[in-house]
Amino acid sequence: MPHHMTVDEIHNLAKSILMKHGCSAGHADAVAETVSAAERDHAHSHGLFRIPGYVESLTAGVVDGNAMPKLNELTPIIQQVDGKNCFAPLALKVGKDALVGAAKKFGMAAMPLIGVHHFSALWKETEMFAEEGLVAIAFTAYMPTVAPAGGTKPFYGTNPMSFAWPRKNGLPMVFDQASAAMAKGEVMLAERDGHNLPAGVGITHDGKPTTDPSEVLKGCILPFGGYKGASIALMIELLVGPLIGEMSSVEAGKRHGRTGGPPQGGELVIAFDPEKFGNRNGWADDGESLFESLLSIEGTRLPGARRQSHREISLQSGVDVNEGLMEQLNKLLES
Numbered sequence: 001m002p003h004h005m006t007v008d009e010i011h012n013l014a015k016s017i018l019m020k021h022g023c024s025a026g027h028a029d030a031v032a033e034t035v036s037a038a039e040r041d042h043a044h045s046h047g048l049f050r051i052p053g054y055v056e057s058l059t060a061g062v063v064d065g066n067a068m069p070k071l072n073e074l075t076p077i078i079q080q081v082d083g084k085n086c087f088a089p090l091a092l093k094v095g096k097d098a099l100v101g102a103a104k105k106f107g108m109a110a111m112p113l114i115g116v117h118h119f120s121a122l123w124k125e126t127e128m129f130a131e132e133g134l135v136a137i138a139f140t141a142y143m144p145t146v147a148p149a150g151g152t153k154p155f156y157g158t159n160p161m162s163f164a165w166p167r168k169n170g171l172p173m174v175f176d177q178a179s180a181a182m183a184k185g186e187v188m189l190a191e192r193d194g195h196n197l198p199a200g201v202g203i204t205h206d207g208k209p210t211t212d213p214s215e216v217l218k219g220c221i222l223p224f225g226g227y228k229g230a231s232i233a234l235m236i237e238l239l240v241g242p243l244i245g246e247m248s249s250v251e252a253g254k255r256h257g258r259t260g261g262p263p264q265g266g267e268l269v270i271a272f273d274p275e276k277f278g279n280r281n282g283w284a285d286d287g288e289s290l291f292e293s294l295l296s297i298e299g300t301r302l303p304g305a306r307r308q309s310h311r312e313i314s315l316q317s318g319v320d321v322n323e324g325l326m327e328q329l330n331k332l333l334e335s
Helices: 007-020 025-040 048-059 088-106 123-130 184-193 213-218 227-240 249-256 283-295 305-317 323-334
Strands: 003-005 070-075 078-087 108-117 135-140 161-165 173-177 264-272 319-321
Touching: 003 007, 007 025, 007 048, 007 319, 007 323, 025 048, 025 078, 025 088, 025 123, 025 305, 025 319, 048 184, 048 323, 070 088, 078 088, 088 108, 088 123, 088 264, 123 135, 123 161, 123 173, 123 264, 135 227, 184 213, 227 264, 249 264, 319 323
Parallel strands: 078 108
Antiparallel strands: 003 319, 070 078, 108 264, 135 161, 135 264, 161 173
């Protein structure tokens, strides 16, 4: 039977486990916020399911649980955060106000994150800036998981991107998607729950098509849309690797090896102040008109709408947590 928990209970459980295994209170709280938000929105692949990986990174010494990220102003509109080997949510909290301030002063600004370990939902990281009235886009990479177009061996990370658009009445419009046919976390959940994958998601280690998630994890995931997704994956590699002085997915994979949890890598967040792009008085209404036109087509919904509908229900009624996962988490809490 699933274990029923409130969102606050999920947050407290995640924080307690992380502190038990070497995270400072502030570091653990930042990660727990992303974990509980993912569970709240039914993005389970980035919720409590990730906690064992976080713990493995801490116990292996890959991540510094007491890291103190440093904010560096490279230029007035480029606010870099050196995570000093922390989990990414902490670095984002350190740099948030600087990015918001720079974007509102100059119209746009960027925040490269280096020396971080990213293992969380990217949509939460753009949504926090949309809640400040900014348009935001973010990119990050991972270890080699996705085959390049025409290839049969892992080369790119799943390399997600997220975009957030603020709305004056209601939650921001936010999407978060991998450049792969499916996020690795979803493949892992399918393996855990005994589900097959849709055709076209991945291939075996010798390049044969398969719907078996276990075989895909031994082989690789395919890019979405063939060469189109692969080109976007390459763009993201360049943005969060060479551009900002961090490792590519291939380099991260070689350094990280088989250690569990997230490898060190980079992230890039870019924020725009919609008040300063020539449509000061109309951008919000024009955006709403576009949304209305889209929703007038039968069968459509805004990106992220299903996740946001889960949010309201979860805050009122709580969330069911997989029984096997709950047993694993309790062991981590007691160990």
